[in-house]
Amino acid sequence: MSSLANEVGAINLSQGFPDFDAPEALRVAIGKCAMDGHNQYAPMAGLLRLREAVAGHVKRYRDIDVNPETEVTIVPGATEGIFCCVQAVVNPGDEVILFDPAYDSYEPAVDLAGGKAIRIPLAAPDFQIDWDRFERALGPKTRLVMINSPHNPCGSVLARSDLERLSVLADRYDFLVCSDEVYEHLVYDGLEHCSVLQIPGLRERSFAHFSFGKTYSVTGWKTGYCVAPQTLTAELRKVHQYVAFVAVTPVQHALADFMESHPDYPATLAVEYQRRRDLFLDALAESRFTWTPSKGSFFQLLDYSAITDAGDAELCLRWTKEAGVASIPLSPFYREAPESKVLRFCFAKRDGILLEAARRLCAI
Ligand SMILES: Cc1ncc(COP(=O)(O)O)c(C=O)c1O
Numbered sequence: 206m207s208s209l210a211n212e213v214g215a216i217n218l219s220q221g222f223p224d225f226d227a228p229e230a231l232r233v234a235i236g237k238c239a240m241d242g243h244n245q246y247a248p249m250a251g252l253l254r255l256r257e258a259v260a261g262h263v264k265r266y267r268d269i270d271v272n273p274e275t276e277v278t279i280v281p282g283a284t285e286g287i288f289c290c291v292q293a294v295v296n297p298g299d300e301v302i303l304f305d306p307a308y309d310s311y312e313p314a315v316d317l318a319g320g321k322a323i324r325i326p327l328a329a330p331d332f333q334i335d336w337d338r339f340e341r342a343l344g345p346k347t348r349l350v351m352i353n354s355p356h357n358p359c360g361s362v363l364a365r366s367d368l369e370r371l372s373v374l375a376d377r378y379d380f381l382v383c384s385d386e387v388y389e390h391l392v393y394d395g396l397e398h399c400s401v402l403q404i405p406g407l408r409e410r411s412f413a414h415f416s417f418g419k420t421y422s423v424t425g426w427k428t429g430y431c432v433a434p435q436t437l438t439a440e441l442r443k444v445h446q447y448v449a450f451v452a453v454t455p456v457q458h459a460l461a462d463f464m465e466s467h468p469d470y471p472a473t474l475a476v477e478y479q480r481r482r483d484l485f486l487d488a489l490a491e492s493r494f495t496w497t498p499s500k501g502s503f504f505q506l507l508d509y510s511a512i513t514d515a516g517d518a519e520l521c522l523r524w525t526k527e528a529g530v531a532s533i534p535l536s537p538f539y540r541e542a543p544e545s546k547v548l549r550f551c552f553a554k555r556d557g558i559l560l561e562a563a564r565r566l567c568a569i
Contacts, residue, residue: 206219206220206521206525206531206532206533207219207220207531209522209525209526209531210525210531213525213526213529214529215525215526215528215529215530215531216529216530216531216554216558216561216562216565217531218530218531218532218550218551218552218554218562219521219525219531219532219533219549219551220533220551221357221424221503221504221551221553222424222425222551222553223422223424223503223553223554224553224554224555224558225422225553225554225555226422227421227422227423228421228422228463228467228470230462230463230466230467231421231423231459231460231463234458234459234462234463235426235455235456235459237459237462238454238455238456238458238459238462239455241458243454243455243458244454244455245454246450246451246454247279247451247452247453247454247457248451249442249445249446249450249451250274250277250278250279250442251277251278251279251280251430251451251452251457252279252454252457252458252461253273253274254458254461255279255457255458255460255461255464256273256274256277256278256279256430257273257461258460258461258464258465259271259273259277259279259415259430259432259464260272260273260277261464261468262464262468262471263402263432265468266389266390266471266472267400267402267403268403269400269402269403269408271402271432272435275435275438275439276432276433276434276435276438277430277431277432277438278430278431278433278438278441278442278445279428279429279430279452279457280428280429280430280431280445280449280452281427281428281429281449281451281452281453282416282418282427282428282429283385283387283414283415283416283418283429283431284310284429285429285445285448285449286412286414286429286430286431286441286445287310287311287314287351287383287385287414288310288314288444288448289431289441289444289445289448290383290412290414290431290433290441290444291311291314291315291317291318291320291349291351291383292314292317292318292444292448293437293440293441293443293444294348294349294381294437294440295315295318295319295320295348295349296318296319296320296348297318297319297320298319298320298321298346299318299319299320299321299346299347299348299349300320300321300323300344300346300347300348301315301320301321301322301323301347301348301349301350301351302322302323302324302325302339302342302343302347302349302350302351302380303315303322303323303324303325303351304324304325304326304327304334304351304352304353305324305325305326305327305538305539305540305541306327306358306359306535306538306539306542307324307351307353307538308353308357308358308385308538309537309538311351312324312540315349320348320349321346322540323342324539324540324541325338325339325342326338326543327356327359327361329543329545329547330497331361331497332356332359332360332361333361333367334363334367336370339374340374343374343378343380344378345378347378347380348380348381349380349381349382349383350371350375350380350381350382350383351382351383351384351385352371352382352383352384352385352401353384353385353386354384354385354386354398354399354501355386355388355389355391355392355398355500355501355502356501356502357387357388357502357504358504358506358533358535358538358549359504359506360499360500360501360502360504360505360506361500361501362392362396362398362500362501363399364399365399365403365404368399368401368403368404368407369404369406371404371407372404372405372406372407373406375406375407375410376406380410381410381411381412381437382401382407382410382411382412383411383412383414384400384401384407384411384412384413384414385414386398386400386401386413386414386415387414387415387416387418387419387429388419388501388502388503389415389420390420390471390472390474390475391419391474391475391478391501391502391503392475392500392501393475393478393479393482393498393499393500393501394479394498394500396500396501398501400413401413402432408434409434410434410437411433411437412431412432412433412437412441413431413432413433414429414430414431415429415430415431415432416428416429417429417430417460420471420474421460421463421470422553426453426456427453428452428453428456428457428460478503478552478553481503481552481553481554481556481559482498482499482503482505482552483498484556484559484560485505485550485552485559485562485563486498486505488559488560488563488564488567489507489563489566489567491567492563492566492567492569493509493511493512493569494507494508494509494511494512494566495507495508495510495511496508499552503551503552503553504549504550504551504552505549505550505552506535506547506548506549506550507532507547507548507550507566508545508546508547509546509547509548510545510546512569513546514546516534516536517534517535517536517542517546517547517548518534518536518537520534520548521533521534521548524569528565528566528568528569529565530550530562530565530566532548532549532550533548533549533550534548534549535547535548535549550562
């Protein structure tokens with residue numbers, strides 16, 4: 206959708222990346238780190254000073270102690286961390302539970318490991334977990350459960366009570382958890398992100414994945430980290446060693462510099478992104494779309510069922526070309542897409558862009 210948007214000159218609210226720049230101090234830092242000669246391989250698990258900064262971040266925001274040497278691994282993007290985690294623990298024939306819709310990289314990773322992905326639907330409009338249905342899917346073959354909060358594409362958020370429920374079931378059925386928390390700081394309307402790291406029963410059996418790209422507006426730097434107990438981290442690193450081996454060195458130094466000097470920066474994000482969400486939605490008040498405001502992530506779903514019966518994939522292409530706004534259809538995030546008429550819009554964009562996109566959408 207991004208390349209089509211560029212081709213036809215549409216406003217691109219499709220792919221999930223900010224159109225504003227990263228903090229200046231971070232951009233200055235990467236140039237300086239390259240000029241200072243930090244240009245050769247980092248250690249396989251990541252620079253220790255960045256892992257220490259991550260441990261400080263987890264302590265500050267989740268009040269949890271993690272060991273930077275044995276429990277934190279720096280990876281070239283959360284996607285690689287998630288891939289390595291799945292390859293590390295899923296064996297042929299194992300069952301892996303995913304929720305539908307799901308971020309697109311999960312199921313291919315399970316397939317490659319020889320696992321069987323079982324998808325449980327999240328029901329619109331709140332996209333919450335149906336716990337009875339979930340429990341019915343569990344059994345002796347369940348090896349891994351993959352969760353994502355805040356959720357891409359739905360913008361839903363798991364509450365502490367959800368994670369506590371998951372913890373009870375994880376103990377009963379003895380499965381591991383892969384928790385994708387790349388939007389941990391983007392949670393709105395007074396809600397708080399709860400990490401698996403904060404739930405004692407999950408802390409010991411989970412891989413928690415994060416992305417510097419999302420938190421520091423540097424998606425193109427493709428750098429993230431995984432926090433997991435020592436035994437699980439050791440397994441993840443065995444795969445990471447032969448998939449990517451390391452993340453980029455000057456990027457790691459620059460992130461460490463910035464995290465050390467600006468530890469409060471992530472706490473500023475929710476207010477700013479909520480403002481962007483509200484700006485976009487207020488400007489859509491006169492449109493024929495309907496919505497539930499996103500609770501987290503930088504995605505907003507808009508329901509177009511009052512406008513047309515067309516399928517979402519076809520409509521995305523048509524509105525990119527004819528209305529000049531690119532979005533993403535929801536159906537590719539499902540194995541079996543329901544009848545819903547919903548598109549995903551990224552609101553990590555400058556005010557003028559959001560207002561102009563909304564103006565065009567109101568004209569539909
Ligand atoms: C839910 C989710 N997980 C993971 C990622 C990928 O993160 P990274 O760019 O650090 O690989 C994304 C990016 O869009 C995402 O939305």
